[in-house]
Amino acid sequence: MRRFEYLRVASINQAIERLSDEPGAKLLAGGTNLVDLMKYDVATPTTIIDINDLPLREISETSDGGLRIGALATNSDVAFHPVVENRYPLLASAILAGASAQLRNVATVAGNLLQRTRCSYFYDVMTPCNKRTPGTGCPARNGLNRNHAILGASQDCVATHPSDMCVALAAIGTMIIVQGPNGARSISLADFHRLPGDTPEQDTTLQNNEIILGIELTPAPEFQRYSYLKIRDRLSYAFALVSAAALLTIDDGVISTAHVALGGVAHKPWRDTAAEVVLVGRPASRGNFDQFASMLLLRSDALSENGFKIELARRTVVRALEQAASRTPQSQSDKHIH
């Protein structure tokens, strides 16, 4: 841990000003990831700007039938909010698939969006890592990579995004509302997280002096079918090897909308809307799910140890779609996969 200054801000503008003035400053919300990273010397902020006093906890319905969730709403607040439980059960389920009750009680929506990879090289300052220290190399590429990316990786970085919540947000369709010195803007979730390319140190398109105010979920269609299926190395309290968030609307056995996102496979929640089109207008059958899953993984690429994730991802997508179609979403308390 490095010494830092601590500043508790009373206004959004004060936070933005400090971020603009001090490139080494970082925002603190729940702290479940940032404080860990500081203890391991991976994050070395010069100032911690505590934003927990800011009025960003509200969860409210928008006029068009969507839902706005404040940046500081905790994961638990969101998962157990009646509107989320009723209209966005996929989001509730994904949140409950992650971490532990204790962590979810303090971890926030914005913090979840910004959490960093759990790649063990990234976490170990005694090893090279392009994401942590650009230009030092990526030992995972030829090292321990059984849980690294199979999609969208680069020569410089094969890390994955660890969030469960973001996978559901990707499937639902979400805008991230941010504010900077020049005012507010919205970024779609698809454009918020980025692929590593040759700048893996940048996880997102958020600017250094911008703050997340909240997220907006697109209006949820009635009677949608869903499932969040997370496959991991043990049955609880582990990051995903592969996870799939599936949302389906089915009329008379025919799929009218299909949204599918994958977690644990890439530097960002992975969604391919072009592939989803294939499902629309076709029966909700295993054959169609199989075909779609194969398309989704067409551009996947294995490292030395993670080839199994390609077939596992394919099967996970199929099962999640089956669970959604049959209205038997995966339970996050009973670990039995139906």
Place this chain on the structure above:
Amino acid sequence: MDRGPAITGKSIPRIDGPLKVRGQAKYAAEYEVPDLLHAAIVSASIAKGRVISIDSADAKSFPGVVAVLTHQNRPWFWPFSFLYKDPAGPPGQPFRPLYNDRVHFSGQPVALVVGDTYEAARDAAALVRVSYHREQHSTDLAAEVSRAYKSPRRRLGLAPTPQPTGDADRAFSEAPVKVEATYTTAAENHHPMELFATTVEWGDKTVTVYDKTQSPKSVEIFLKVAFRLFRRKVRVVSSFVGGAFGLGLRPQQSVFLAVLAAKALKRSIRLVIPRDQMFALGYRANSIQTVSLGADKNGHLLAVRHRAIAATSRNEDAQDPMLNFSASLYRCHNVKLAYELAKLDTVSPCDMRAPGAATGMFALECAMDELAYATNVDPLVLRLANYTERDQSENRPFSSKALRECYAQGAERFGWAKRSHAPRSMRKGKELVGWGMATGVWEAAMSPVPARAKVRLLADGRFEVTSSITDIGTGTYTILTQIAADALEASIERVVVKLGDSALPFNPIQGGSWTAATSGSAVQAACNKLKKKILSRAKQAGIVGNGQSTELLSPAALADLLRLSDHDNLSATATIINFPFGKKYTGATHSAVFAEVRIDEELAVVRVTRLVCAVAAGRILNPATARSQIIGASVMGIGKALYEDAATDHNLGRCMAHSFADYHIPSNADVYEIEVLFAEETDDKVSPIGVKGVGEIGSVAVAPAIANAIFHATGQRIRDLPITIDRLARSRD
């Protein structure tokens, strides 16, 4: 044998439970000592080479930092490595932190930062810059197989790997049915919940060391010799130990560095090893094993060959009884065993719960399952067909062996009779169901080193029992209280047990499952002695009562006695020297473990939905704490089977597990039903109190039972631990 009025044998709740739940049980890092300094380790990033320079200027100028100790400025200590030997250490040169510029393993301490506060020490440790000259390292056991060797020197106290009997090569080649396969097990870390920690209270005359250890006495002797503390009184206190699993058998890096710094600075020091650095303290050796079984068509064993290659460090030949049970568990006249080591650039491996047995028996018991399928014999029937009443490796009977009862009771409880033999023949919904079983065995021995205990009548009529043995969470406080209460015909409220202090009567290390038998026998002997003394003093004092000992030991009678006699003398000390077992019997605990797994057929997600563990361990002093031992060991067995892997990046020569996010142990969700049965086993030979010990036996058979259940469910024989989803997927595709 005096069985007393039987408080022993009852499920008495832990005596130390209330202290622990109230936070009043003090652990090594919790003692308040005046003017305490705090230390933090700077560890090596390379696996092999030399430290060229250490730039500690920034760390030294950091506010609150008192000193930065390195191999260059440390106080003098002995250059002779034999002076750093400890009773649990293997042959070789013990690792000495900050000895010289050599780096032996990644994560090795290369500097120690000492500060006024924990935060100052930790934060400044991040500012120390170390440059290295790297040398070619090797951390990959598979790459070192060709350099495997039989250790020329045997570890003190370790029984030798049994000599060959018959002609196993020939018997195998001529056997009608042959099974031969290679198995691997991963390196595992112990990770007790309590971090390794030492608080040193440095005084001119006395050095008190609060240490997390399984042996306060050997730490005391080690410190006196290694740091030449002969002119000071050294006292090592470990009143409570939050688990250790073998990692605390030897004086750890924490106590070495803390005392080194205390001596250098003549100050009191605390050092806590954080979780990430705990990975560099020791590990269960990973192994590569080949088992060849020859049998007749009915599965009767004709030949057993078992070769194991286990990891060790460059500086020591770490050894454990990996193959010591392969010759004696089943009846077979042609046995050949080879236990070899391969040197790696790692810290020395060390004992971890059921050391050796948990590794060797995994391979043997999976091979037995393979034989069951090669001969089309039910796995339990196969084991009964090869049952032996004698230890054929030593050609002598067992002091007792209720393994047959374990098989019968475990099978009954589990419902084994309803199993269909064919792989993939049982399923429920989308899941394949598998039932597997395995046999467990562990040595039941008393410590080869004598144990002492003292018991004293207190002025208030209670009895105080003292012993240097630690309670590492197993329930030692409780069982010793029960033993004393029975011997002294007193209620447990009238017995006060004090443990874990090198100033108390000498006891050997707490390990090998021998504590209950050894320290328990010493306590019983001391109590019997005191009882005799009290009865004779009562007689002298004319206290007669109704003539019954119970009445003479009652609080009222003792109050009379205390009034009439000098109570200072009312104490007794007893020493137990290894029970005269001679060479007539083999002592062993046994278990039969039955496992049910359910595996999603497509996704290969494994759930261990049921475990039944039937254990024969002689007399059970406390079914509640004994059951906890077996359940805890079974959870470790699930971890060994499915999750635990201290994975090393061989390019960097570095273990890349740094936390419980990287190093998976079972979570609550991974543990379903675990049932524990104790088979009745009376044994008047194994120890004076008929006890065999239950610390290790629970860890032996769980992993092979699960691996065999996975085969039964899927038809896939995974011979590499842990059985992760990728291994199942690869074997399937």
